[in-house]
Amino acid sequence: MTEDRLNIALVxxxxxxxxxxxxxxIPLIERMNFAAVCDVDADAVQLLARERGVDKAYSSYEELLADPDIDAVDLVTPPFMHAEMAIAAARAGKHVYVEKPMARSLGEGRAMVQAAADAGVRLQVGESYIFHGPHVIARDLIDAGEIGEVLQVRETRDPWVFNETENARLDGRGHHxxxxxxxELSGGGDFPxxxxxxxxxxATARLFNGMTAIERVNAMARPHGEGREAHLRGVTAVTWMYEGGEADGLWMQADMGAEAARYIGFRTEVIGTRGTLLVFGEGGGSAPGFPQVAPVTLIANGTEKYFDPEEGEDRSWASNNSYYDRAHGNTLRHFADTVLDGIPSLYTPKDGIADLTATLATIKSAMDGRPIALSDVPDDWTAYGAG
Ligand SMILES: NC(=O)c1ccc[n+]([C@@H]2O[C@H](COP(=O)([O-])OP(=O)(O)OC[C@H]3O[C@@H](n4cnc5c(N)ncnc54)[C@H](O)[C@@H]3O)[C@@H](O)[C@H]2O)c1
Incomplete structure (x- = not known):
């Protein structure tokens, strides 16, 4: 590692x-050097290295960790591998970027944090919603007092609509x-x-309320999903109270088709004492056929103002804001800056634990049919081992 460049390996x-x-x-981040790719699929990883002009290709994670030229690992492996891989990387002296969900239990998450602290390396959970362009604009407007005091955060997940190129690439597999x-592998039990x-x-709920902690959640479960998901139970609505009791929030989703919707993807309305923000997140925007809306609308003083990070359209979804790939790139860029400059992260390991706790509490609430305080999620509780 030089002061200017972090040698990163994508795992x-x-x-x-x-x-x-x-x-x-990664190739667009000035302060990263794309040093290696790693996957158990040896043929695929060799091909990737050639296609992407990456010097090294590993099919063994252990061999990658033994490479002294690698400063940091970027773990995009499934959740059941996150704790083991992150801890091994920290012990090998590598900085760690790990995709969400951070881990499957608070115990796993805390062991990751401890391993990074012991080794003196940085640990960043890849919480890309925190760094998504429209979300950043909205956070700045909230922090500047444009909507007054936050009273309520209302999140909605409507259908995500693939764009045609992505659909073809995934060849009907979608995210299946x-x-x-x-x-067990997802960590979500009946609620993967x-x-x-x-x-x-x-993470978004806290971002839009000054990173205030969530105190308790109440989730509703019912049969949800079709086809391969038909055996799963889903959570269709969650409410929560922030610590201090001065604001609350809710999240809801329904499985309608895109043709039944005015908006698609993830969106949030943040209600303040003096204004409202309408913010589009992952795959968010107008449903096909409707005039496109701005990624961020501020409603205050009886008028509307529009904001756009101008990061381009999304690669995966039919959306006028780029979650894939810009939010991911923004998050990785921040990781490089925190490692190279030693600055505090805007999304600390403590934040990773906080959002994992709220997630586990939500699943527990759906299972038990009652509100759950986040302080009541034991460290060793897992959704797949419970009940
Ligand atoms: N931030 C986001 O918006 C976002 C989006 C998608 C996925 N994710 C997260 O990224 C992670 C991966 O999800 P995905 O859908 O891309 O998974 P995926 O199954 O498509 O890819 C996982 C890859 O890991 C490889 N792998 C498994 N074991 C390995 C090992 N020991 N060493 C090296 N490689 C190994 C697999 O061969 C596979 O290629 C998950 O935690 C998921 O939640 C985050």
Whole structure:
């Protein structure tokens, strides 16, 4: 590592969903040197290295960790591998960027934090919603007092609509990868989708309220999903109270088709004492056929103002704001800056633990049918081992 460049290795590089966003982003980050790709799929990783002009290709994670030229690992492997891989990397003296969900239990997450602290390396959970362009604009407007005091954060997940190129690339597989439906490998028990996505929703909920902690959640579960997801139970609505009791929030989703919606993807309305923000997140915007809306709208003083980070359209979704790949690239760029400059992270390991706790509490609430305080999630509690 020089003062200017972090030698990074992408692990899980042949993956279908997160890896392409990282493969596209890393070469654009001035302060990163794309030093290696690693995946158990040896053929795929050799091909990737050739195609992407990356010097080294590893099919053994242990061999990668023994390489003294590697400063940091970027783990885009499935959740059941996060703790083990992050801890091994820290012990090998590598800085660690690990995709969400951070881990499957608070115990695993805390062991990761401890290993990084012991080794004196940085640990960053890849919470890309925090660094998504429209979210950053909205956070800045909130922090500047444009909507007054935050009273309520209302999040909605409407259908995500693939763009045609991405649909063709995934060849009908979509995000239907085996571990995503497995109770233990995903970590989510009967609620694997929630385990995979709720960390994003809680990170956003806190981002739009000064990173205030969430105190308790109440989740509603019902049969949800079709086809390969039909055996799963889903959470369709969650409410929460922030610590201090001065604001609350909710998240909701329904499985309608895009043709039934005015908006698609993830969006948040932040209600303040003096204004409202309408913010589009992952895959967010107008449904096909409707005039496109601005990524961020500020409603205050009886008028509307529009904001756009101008990061381009999304690669995966039909959306006018780039979650894949720009939010991922923004998050990775921040990681490089924190390592190279030793500055505090805007999303600390403590934040990773906070959003994992809210996620586990949500699943526990859905299972138990009652509100759950985050302080009541034991360190060794897992969604797949419970009940
Ligand atoms: N931030 C986001 O928006 C976002 C988006 C998608 C996925 N993710 C997260 O990224 C992670 C990966 O998800 P995905 O859908 O891309 O998974 P994926 O199954 O498509 O890819 C995982 C890759 O890891 C590889 N792998 C498995 N074991 C390995 C080992 N021991 N060494 C090296 N490589 C190994 C697999 O061969 C595979 O290529 C998950 O935690 C997921 O939640 C985050």
């Amino acid at each position: 899980g590089a042949a993956g279908l969903v997160a890896a392409p966003a990282h493969l596209n982003s 990868i085996a571990w995503r439906y497995d109770p 989708w929630m385990m995979d996505h709720a960390p994003h929703f809680f």
